[in-house]
Amino acid sequence: MTALPEKTDKKLGLVIDLDTCVGCHGCVTACKGWNTQNYGAPLSDTDPYGADPGGTFLNRVFSYEAQAEGQPAQTVHMPRSCLHCDDAPCVTVCPTGASYKRSEDGIVLVNEDRCIGCGLCAWACPYGAREMDRDAGIMKKCTLCVDRIYNENLPEEDRVPACVRTCPSGARHFGDLGDPDSDVSKLVADRGGYDLMPDLGTKPVNKYLPPRAKDTLNTQPLEVIADEPQGFLGWLDKALEKL
């Protein structure tokens, strides 16, 4: 049913550290690998070796540059996948009941046997977290690796999402954000973890940890040293001008 549960027993989700993420796209690849071989329709690639390749991903890493007046610029890598919102608009708009939020752990999933591929849920998601698979015609989204985290056939250390397991810089954390004493909740409290676009009222479960404040270096942004070339270069410049 696309009615949201009144409350969920747990709020499983990810905490992503924007200070540590190096933008290697390891999580993107691990996510695609795991989710192509396991739950649901594979994540297709269209025209993968041709002129116009495309494909479905459940997680993508964007890189941004932030620059304050008179300061050097800084790069921030921001992975984005489904935030498993508490008030998930993607779920309530779904006409078929394919999209649902689990009351036991808060994971938002798509039941592929009901989805008609109308795409309305992707329109309702502010974060671009849902992608229609062009081959299967079915909506795909992050499953929080529901087929890993409870999977007793896997060694215990592997019972975390593929992206978390693979992240070489330890920038991704998985846990219960509904329990204030969990490691992830403490991390969020310590580091001032925040919601993406909170004004849209989606109440995301996933949190982002902001980049730590940088040392203030005394380096200024590069100044222009000479507008007019001098000496030999100056002569060359003039000579070329005359040509």
Add this chain to the structure above:
Amino acid sequence: MHPAPSVIIFTTLSGLGFGLFFWLGLGVPDVSGGTAFAFFAIAYALSCAGLLASTFHLGNKKNAIYALSQWRTSWLSREGIAAILTLFLFALVAVPRIFLGAEMAISGVLGSIFALLTVFTTSMIYAQLKTIRRWHQPLTPVMFLLHALGGGALLAGEAKIAGWLLLALTLVLLAMWRIGDQRAAARGTTGDATGLAHLGEVRMLESGHTARNYVVDEMVYRVGRKHAAKLRMIALGLAGALPAAILLLTPPGHITAFLALALHLTGAVIGRWLFFAEAEHVVGLYHGK
């Protein structure tokens, strides 16, 4: 948003069809027998063609039956149910009127109410989306309803009523664009969306993909914004102002009504294309757009 032809055809034609149903339910025009048959056939053809077109953009049609199940939360589901109920109710209106020259008590008015409800549910599919601020305003349903009522009155041959409704549509379109522009402009920046605004000015350095993908194709579509101002004026003139002027200022006749209808339809399709193509989705902010 990507202006998919199937959705443009669907919303325009089915709106017109249900608009005609609305008037027929009220007994406007008051016809029976073969003439009634012709009117009902047009209404059924338009609404069914529209509904059929709407299934073209579904990725997985075989599950379509489930789309009627989530009426408690989903406007899309409500629309499906309302449309089917309306089509069914009008069978109860049309059959007695065509073949018996008689009227089933209340079913006509009830049908009209459901016809409007169907158009309203269609409009709410778009108006409910907080992610598309331009659409998320009360004038969106008003615009859809006026299209249906005005176009429907035109088809029903009610020239003067249609004229006034299309005049109202003209004003509503103007207001809707004005409010939409303000709402879209207040959408925020890449800094707000990423929550990094405290670090300074934020711009996208690299997107999370080197190729096309669904989100970009579907929601970061920008072609419509280039000629938006011109297209708006064309849509406004063709869908609203010109037919309204023809209908209100010239004596009623088949030729003027036909001309008004042709103009209105062309304008409605352009306006609907613009409705999608112009709409900016907040996810665009993550793409620096």
